Amino acid sequence: MAIEAVFFDGEYARDRAITLDVQGNDLVFSGQDVPQTRWSISGLHPVDPPSPGQPFRITHHSKPGARLVIRDEAFVHRLVAEHKHLKGGYSWTHLKQVAVWTAGGILAIAALGYVLVSFLPQRVAFVLPETWRDRVGGQVVDGLVGKAKRCNTPAGDSAKSAMIAALAEGNTDLPPLSMEVYDMDLVNAFAAPGGKIIFTKGILAKADGPDEIAGVLAHEIGHVAHRHPETQLVRLTGIQVLISVMSGTNGGDFTSNVAALAALLRYSRDAEREADTYARQTMDKANINPMGLRTFFEKMIKDEGGAAPAAKDSSALDTLGNVFSTHPGTEDRIKQITPLPDGRTPAQVLTPEQWKSLQSICG
Numbered sequence: 269m270a271i272e273a274v275f276f277d278g279e280y281a282r283d284r285a286i287t288l289d290v291q292g293n294d295l296v297f298s299g300q301d302v303p304q305t306r307w308s309i310s311g312l313h314p315v316d317p318p319s320p321g322q323p324f325r326i327t328h329h330s331k332p333g334a335r336l337v338i339r340d341e342a343f344v345h346r347l348v349a350e351h352k353h354l355k356g357g358y359s360w361t362h363l364k365q366v367a368v369w370t371a372g373g374i375l376a377i378a379a380l381g382y383v384l385v386s387f388l389p390q391r392v393a394f395v396l397p398e399t400w401r402d403r404v405g406g407q408v409v410d411g412l413v414g415k416a417k418r419c420n421t422p423a424g425d426s427a428k429s430a431m432i433a434a435l436a437e438g439n440t441d442l443p444p445l446s447m448e449v450y451d452m453d454l455v456n457a458f459a460a461p462g463g464k465i466i467f468t469k470g471i472l473a474k475a476d477g478p479d480e481i482a483g484v485l486a487h488e489i490g491h492v493a494h495r496h497p498e499t500q501l502v503r504l505t506g507i508q509v510l511i512s513v514m515s516g517t518n519g520g521d522f523t524s525n526v527a528a529l530a531a532l533l534r535y536s537r538d539a540e541r542e543a544d545t546y547a548r549q550t551m552d553k554a555n556i557n558p559m560g561l562r563t564f565f566e567k568m569i570k571d572e573g574g575a576a577p578a579a580k581d582s583s584a585l586d587t588l589g590n591v592f593s594t595h596p597g598t599e600d601r602i603k604q605i606t607p608l609p610d611g612r613t614p615a616q617v618l619t620p621e622q623w624k625s626l627q628s629i630c631g
């Protein structure tokens with residue numbers, strides 16, 4: 269039995285009166301400006317679930333923008349009773365379509381993520397959220413220092429701040445960073461994600477003056493500025509980094525895996541060159557004697573022959589060895605370090621008292 273209804277074609281904002289009937293498995297309708305149209309009932313979707321007193325609005329998969337608006341409640345009741353998928357919510361067909369599209373979308377995002385982490389890890393490193401860098405950086409530090417005590421004294425902390433301030437002089441673009449000293453005999457320094465720079469007690473003891481530590485610090489800030497720790501993390505854990513960012517977790521067991529953490533800090537020679545260049549430019553602008561970095565490295569080569577000392581504290585950092593195992597290519601690198609130009613008097617990085625306080629920060 270034909271009824272009156274309204275049709276929107278989805279292209280013009282005009283409703284057209286039509287006559288509508290069911291013929292077999294189709295809805296058939298036509299009107300003054302509407303040629304006879306057949307919509308299969310199986311292809312119909314309710315725009316909203318049918319509701320008493322409300323016009324029933326349906327569309328068809330062949331013309332998703334078009335609408336039929338039916339006010340005849342008896343007709344709607346009969347139609348919906350015979351074709352349950354019109355009850356609203358989602359039909360299985362629709363759900364399957366949604367699932368296919370969603371899976372396709374996830375695959376596309378995963379593929380994009382895979383390409384990014386595989387071919388552009390440093391780009392990814394620069395878009396990682398600060399909160400994530402900070403959290404994962406903290407986990408990396410905890411994993412590396414093991415049970416070693418973090419050293420803080422009021423005078424030592426103020427000396428650290430003075431050293432960072434000396435490097436910030438003339439360098440307004442230093443990345444956000446923190447510097448901590450841990451009570452470990454190993455001679456090393458490293459940068460973890462989130463600008464966390466770690467020095468061991470051993471490296472402070474090895475240094476003959478604040479210029480040497482300032483040089484090492486400038487080098488580590490170079491790693492921070494280039495996001496080398498984050499880049500390594502992206503390289504080593506791949507897509508896990510993105511999953512971890514999106515899910516708010518720490519990226520699996522990575523940060524509790526000592527071998528993986530050790531690999532994290534073994535930079536490429538290119539990364540070392542980038543950090544060195546950054547250090548030289550930063551010291552130049554801050555008017556800090558770059559020869560401190562050079563004499564420190566030369567001393568390390570002479571004393572240790574570049575070999576890593578045996579592990580003592582069984583922390584991950586001990587398995588890493590000294591500065592040479594984490595910052596490779598030292599011998600050719602140090603030749604690049606030259607004094608400040610003639611006529612420039614280098615700034616005093618720390619007073620003798622401040623230097624003493626820093627060296628004795630672990631008691």
Ligand SMILES: [Zn+2]
Binds near residue numbers: 487540594595596
């Ligand atoms: Zn380095």
